[in-house]
Amino acid sequence: MTSLVLASGGEFVAPGVKDFFPPAIFGSVDKPMVLLVLSVIIIGTFFIVATRNLKLVPGKFQFAAESVYDIGRNSIAREQIGGKDFKPFVPLILTVFTFILVNNLYGLIPFIQFPTMSHIGFPLAVSVLVIYPVYHYVGFKRHGFVGYLKHATMPPGAPWFVLILLIPIEFFQKFLLNPLTLAIRVFAAMFAGHLLLLVFTLAGEFLLLNGGFTVVVAPIAFLFAIALTFLEALIMVLQAYIFALLSANYIGAALAEEH
Template sequence: MSFASTTFWAASGPPSPGPADFNLPAIFSVGGLDVTKPMLLVVLSGFLIIGLFYSMAKPAQVVPGRMQFAGEMVYGFVRDGIARENIGSRDHMRFVPYLFSIFLFVLINNFYGLIPFLQFPSMSHIGYPLAIAVLSWLVYNGAGIKKKGFLGYLKHETVPAGMSGPILLLLVPLEFLSNILLRPITLTLRLFATMFAGHLLLILFSLGGEFLLLHSENALRYPAGIISALLAVAISFLEILIMFLQAYVFTLLSAMYVGEALADEH
């Protein structure tokens, strides 16, 4: 950092983190398309998933090694703890590949936020959670329509069981709004907002600690700076849990929506 920027920090304080910190500049352009860091991270996650589980499955043995055991544990968690519990034993295996894929995809792209030099959770850009939320929307609605037919599925999702009469004039639009239109939006916002807020907090306490320790002239700069730095570390550990939970919740809700779409009763 130059002397001029150091003097500026000392005079005005550290730059305030905000949404602008998520608008990263293009790294390079391809045919007029600006390629940014989040775009590269999303592509990298695909290669990581394929490579990791190819290495886990290739030496498959009756007595699994460490990599095979780790792969089977994650797969079993998604298959039994998410898919079977929420879709049912009869239909869940059809959706395990999809649920397994989105769980790993969201998890890896979340964890980028804590990996040195990468340090950016892809899901803090709303376009990526929106894309997989729309994909989940297509999967569970498609499954429901395939089983019940378009009109049968529409009735299943909008007409509560056991309800009749004028009250349906109020309930049907609300159920349609809740079950058909808003689910991909709530899936998107839950994941995006959590990753966005967590990364913003890390930026805030990291920059605050650096400013207090290196550039501030306040008498309390050292204790305050150390506290800020420790909070950044503590938030990083908390983010590990949150990043896993967000991947789990996104996959869990997708499975629940599939299970509801296939259910015999609303």
């Protein structure tokens, strides 16, 4: 653990990995687990309430729900999977998008301030246990076992001497690397962003309370924390969108007639 020692003798202990593992609330259940379950309740309640009294001219709440649905259905699923095959996968893509989004946005909510996806196990579970089986299943179902292996690892038109090198690379990417990078991307963004916010916020507080000349420097740390908050909000939304986009892209690639 690094530390910053100031002239007045106070010591600032920088936040680190330990701050992402809060103590258990009861038994082995901790804050991230509770937030994960709460996100499912929030998403379910949001769509149930927003759609229970649909109107031709939507109110603000219905409009918000329809906008989120439109992103999942048309901007992501239809574009990446294709107009012919996308409809059965709209619920999955919409669920993945909203689930990642809510768990990311926890990092900006006062008194919660913890993006659940900063724990690698959660995005990894969504990627490996949900998205990975789905896109390989639909690929095998459409093309057959041998056909899908050829579809996934052998680009059409490639000469045989290139395929010798290309097949193991493509196999490694499609069957091992894709689900890992899908999870690591959102995890790394949430972990790094939250850690930076902690550093500037806690450093600003420490500099302010430490007294002496450091009081003058404290507002700079707080200004950086505010700027990073807005940047982090944008990244949280983008990472949820990218996660859902790549998930749909993998499904679309598995279903495609051509590699």
